[in-house]
Amino acid sequence: MIGAGLGGLALAVRLQSAGVATTLLEAREKPGGCAAWSIREGFIFDAGPVAITDPDSFAELWRLSGQDMARDVTLEPVSPLWRLSWADGSAMDLLADDALMRQEVARMDGRDLPGWQRLLDLGGEALREGLGGLAQQEFSDMRAMLKAVPTLLQHQGWRSLYNMVSSQVGQDKLRQAFSFESLLAGGNPLEANALHGWRHRLEHDTGLWHPKGGLNRMVGALVALFERLGGAIRLGDPVARIEMIGDRATGVVTQGGWRGDADVIASNADLMHSYRDLLGQHPRGRGHAEKLARKQWSPALFALHFGIRGTWPGIPHRSLLLGPRYEGLLTDIFQHGVLPADQMIFLYHPSVTDPGLAPEGCSVFSALAPVPHLGKLPIDWDHMAPLYADRILNEIERRLIPDIRARIITRHHVAPSDFAGDMRAHLGSAFSLAPVNSQSLCLRPHNRDAVIRNLYLVGAGTHPGAGVPYVLAGAKLTAGLMLEG
Ligand SMILES: Cc1cc2nc3c(=O)[nH]c(=O)nc-3n(C[C@H](O)[C@H](O)[C@H](O)COP(=O)(O)OP(=O)(O)OC[C@H]3O[C@@H](n4cnc5c(N)ncnc54)[C@H](O)[C@@H]3O)c2cc1C
Structure with missing residues (x-):
C-alpha cells in the first residue's frame, strides 16, 4: 500500500481487518497526507481539515474488527458548521439545527425559505444517490455508466451546483452559501455537478465534529x-518504483533501497506520480500519464498557519471570508489562472473548540485560499508566498483581528510549490483531478487499473473523488474490489 493519506489509511485498516497482511509505505515522516500536522512553539497545527462530518464513516473502520472508535478518539460537536461573512460586513451562520437555520435564511431573505427547504430535500436525495449510491459503485466500463444515467438525469446532473442552487434561491449571498462547499473537494461550484449538493445536507444531518487534540x-x-490489527507502517521512505513482470505488479522499491514483494498493490499517492514516476518504466505508466496530463486538474491552495497571543471566542471553528466577487473570482482561479487581488479565505480556528491546541491564552488559526494550480499559473511561489501571506493577513486584520501582526508568535505557510514538492501533487493541485462531469464516474480513473489488474487506486484522484467523505467512500469501494480479487 503506497501512501498514508486518509484514503490509504482507511483502505489499509479495511484490508488488515479482513485478514490481508498489509504494509503501508509513506514517503513523509508523518502519516495523514493532506491531514498531516506540525507542532511549533507549543501550537498544534492541522495541515488540512479541522473537523469531520459523518463520524460513522470513521467509526465503521473500528467496527470491522469489533472495536470502538471511542477508545482511540474523543469527538466534540462543533457549531456553527460555518460562519460566512462578506466584505460589506454582513454575515450568516450555517447551522445543523433546523429551526435556527430557518431563522438565518429568513434573516438573509425570507423569500428564499421555500427554496432553501427544497435544496435540503434535493441534497437529501443527492446524498442517497451520490454518496450513498454512485460513490459506492465501481465504474469500470460504459455499461455501468449508462446504468447511472437515469440517476444523473433525475438529479439534474447536467447542471452545475451553482446553477441548480440559483434555480432555488434568489439572493446572491444565499447562492454562495449553498454552493461553496464543492470547493473542499476541488470542485468549482460553477462547474461541479449538481449532485455535489449532498455536502450541505450531510453537514446538516450529521453535524460537525472535532477530534479532541486535532x-x-x-x-x-x-x-x-492498523498496527493493533497487525499491519506494518514504514514512514519517511518514498516508494521509487513499482516492480513489474509483464502486466503484473510484483512489488515496490523505495528510495532508501527497501524492497517488498506483493501480490496486490494499492496506491494512494498522487495519480500522476503513481503512473508517470512509479510506473514510468512500463508502457501503461507512460501512456496513462500522457492521458492524465491532458485532464483538468483542481486548483491549488495557499495555506497560512499562525499561532497568536489572545483568545477569540467570537471567531468560530470554521469561517469563510468571501470577497466582493464570487463567480468572477472562481472563474479567475479555475479558468483564467490569475492570482486576483480579492480572495476567498477559509479561516479555521480549532482552538476555539479545543483550547489545548494552543498555549494558555493563545489561539491557533489556519487561513486557506484557493489559487490556480501551477499549470495555469507557473509563478515562483518562493517569491510570491510572503506577499500573498501578507494579503491574507491584511484581510483578516481588516475584518476580524485588528492588531494581528503584533500578536503572531509563530507562522508558516504551505504554497502550491510545497504541494507539488512535498506531497508530489501534480501541478501542486490540492484535490487532484477536478470533479467535472467529463472526469466523473466511468470517466474518472478507475479504482482498479484496467491493464495492471493487481494494481488498485484509492484517494482523491480516483472514483468517487476528493474531500474526506468521498475519500473514505472510495477506500470502502477499493477494499471491496481488492477483497473480491
Ligand atoms: C488544506 C486543506 C484543507 C482541506 N479541508 C477539507 C475539509 O475541510 N473538508 C474536506 O472534506 N476535505 C478537505 N480537504 C481535502 C481532503 O483533506 C483530501 O481530499 C483528502 O485528505 C485526501 O486524501 P487522500 O487519501 O487522497 O490522500 P493524500 O492526503 O493526498 O495523501 C497521499 C499520501 O501519499 C503519500 N505519497 C505520495 N507519493 C508517495 C510515494 N512515492 N511513496 C509513499 N508515499 C507517497 C503522500 O506523502 C501522502 O501522505 C482539504 C485539503 C487540504 C489540502
Whole structure:
C-alpha cells in the first residue's frame, strides 16, 4: 500500500481487518497526507481539515474488527458548521439545527425559505444517490455508466451546483452559501455537478465534529488501529518504483533501497506520480500519464498557519471570508489562472473548540485560499508566498483581528510549490483531478487499473473523488474490489 493519506489509511485498516497482511509505505515522516500536522512553539497545527462530518464513516473502520472508535478518539460537536461573512460586513451562520437555520435564511431573505427547504430535500436525495449510491459503485466500463444515467438525469446532473442552487434561491449571498462547499473537494461550484449538493445536507444531518487534540488524533488513531490489527507502517521512505513482470505488479522499491514483494498493490499517492514516476518504466505508466496530463486538474491552495497571543471566542471553528466577487473570482482561479487581488479565505480556528491546541491564552488559526494550480499559473511561489501571506493577513486584520501582526508568535505557510514538492501533487493541485462531469464516474480513473489488474487506486484522484467523505467512500469501494480479487 503506497501512501498514508486518509484514503490509504482507511483502505489499509479495511484490508488488515479482513485478514490481508498489509504494509503501508509513506514517503513523509508523518502519516495523514493532506491531514498531516506540525507542532511549533507549543501550537498544534492541522495541515488540512479541522473537523469531520459523518463520524460513522470513521467509526465503521473500528467496527470491522469489533472495536470502538471511542477508545482511540474523543469527538466534540462543533457549531456553527460555518460562519460566512462578506466584505460589506454582513454575515450568516450555517447551522445543523433546523429551526435556527430557518431563522438565518429568513434573516438573509425570507423569500428564499421555500427554496432553501427544497435544496435540503434535493441534497437529501443527492446524498442517497451520490454518496450513498454512485460513490459506492465501481465504474469500470460504459455499461455501468449508462446504468447511472437515469440517476444523473433525475438529479439534474447536467447542471452545475451553482446553477441548480440559483434555480432555488434568489439572493446572491444565499447562492454562495449553498454552493461553496464543492470547493473542499476541488470542485468549482460553477462547474461541479449538481449532485455535489449532498455536502450541505450531510453537514446538516450529521453535524460537525472535532477530534479532541486535532484531526491529527484521528490520523494517529487510524495508525494505532492498523498496527493493533497487525499491519506494518514504514514512514519517511518514498516508494521509487513499482516492480513489474509483464502486466503484473510484483512489488515496490523505495528510495532508501527497501524492497517488498506483493501480490496486490494499492496506491494512494498522487495519480500522476503513481503512473508517470512509479510506473514510468512500463508502457501503461507512460501512456496513462500522457492521458492524465491532458485532464483538468483542481486548483491549488495557499495555506497560512499562525499561532497568536489572545483568545477569540467570537471567531468560530470554521469561517469563510468571501470577497466582493464570487463567480468572477472562481472563474479567475479555475479558468483564467490569475492570482486576483480579492480572495476567498477559509479561516479555521480549532482552538476555539479545543483550547489545548494552543498555549494558555493563545489561539491557533489556519487561513486557506484557493489559487490556480501551477499549470495555469507557473509563478515562483518562493517569491510570491510572503506577499500573498501578507494579503491574507491584511484581510483578516481588516475584518476580524485588528492588531494581528503584533500578536503572531509563530507562522508558516504551505504554497502550491510545497504541494507539488512535498506531497508530489501534480501541478501542486490540492484535490487532484477536478470533479467535472467529463472526469466523473466511468470517466474518472478507475479504482482498479484496467491493464495492471493487481494494481488498485484509492484517494482523491480516483472514483468517487476528493474531500474526506468521498475519500473514505472510495477506500470502502477499493477494499471491496481488492477483497473480491
Ligand atoms: C488544506 C486543506 C484543507 C482541506 N479541508 C477539507 C475539509 O475541510 N473538508 C474536506 O472534506 N476535505 C478537505 N480537504 C481535502 C481532503 O483533506 C483530501 O481530499 C483528502 O485528505 C485526501 O486524501 P487522500 O487519501 O487522497 O490522500 P493524500 O492526503 O493526498 O495523501 C497521499 C499520501 O501519499 C503519500 N505519497 C505520495 N507519493 C508517495 C510515494 N512515492 N511513496 C509513499 N508515499 C507517497 C503522500 O506523502 C501522502 O501522505 C482539504 C485539503 C487540504 C489540502
